[in-house]
Amino acid sequence: MSTTARTTATPAASSPAAKTAKKAPAAKPAARPATKAPAARAPRTPARTVKPRADLESLPVRPGEDPWTAEEIAEVEGDLRAEVDRLRADVASADQALGDLLRDAGTGAGDDQADTSSKNFEREHEMSIVNNARDMLVQSERALARIAAGTYGVCESCGEGVGKARLQVFPRATLCKDCKEKQERR
Structure with a gap:
C-alpha cells in the first residue's frame, strides 16, 4: 500500500467529523452583505461641465427653432x-x-x-x-x-428632430410630436 493510500484509509481521516472539518471551509461561501441594486443608493451624481462642442449644431431641431x-x-x-x-x-x-x-x-390574528x-x-x-x-x-x-x-433630440421612430421646445419641457422625450400622436392613436 502506498503512503497516500494509507493516509486516506486511516480511521481518523475517514471519520464523519474529519470529513465535515475538511468540507466546512469549502462549503461556506463568502458572506455577502445584503445590499440592494443601484437603486438603493442615492449618491449625488457629479455634474459634468459641458464643453463647447462642435457637434451641438448637429443635434436636430424642428424647422423654425434655433x-x-x-x-x-x-x-x-x-x-x-x-x-x-x-x-x-x-x-x-x-x-x-x-x-x-x-x-x-401575512394576515394577523385579529385581521378581518x-x-x-x-x-x-x-x-x-x-x-x-x-x-x-x-x-x-x-x-x-x-x-x-x-x-x-x-444623439439627443433624434426621434427614435422617424429620425427627425424631436423639437428643442419639447425637450426643454420634457427632457426624456424620445419621439417627435407627430410620432407620439401616431403612437397614442394606436
Missing part, C-alpha cells in the same frame, strides 16, 4: 442629473417601504377581510409607485446617455 447652445444642453443635462438623483432616492425609500409591507404581508384588503391595496399601490419611479429613472438615464452620445 440650434442648441452649450448652455441649453448644460441646463438640460443638469436638470436630468438632479432628476436622476431624486429618483434614486425615491426608489430607495419606496423599496424600503415595500419591503416593510411585504414583511407584514377589510384589514387584509387594505394591506393588499397599500402593497399594490407602493409597488406601482416603485415601478413608476424606476421607469422614470431609466428614461432619465437614457436621456443622459443620448446627450453623451450626441
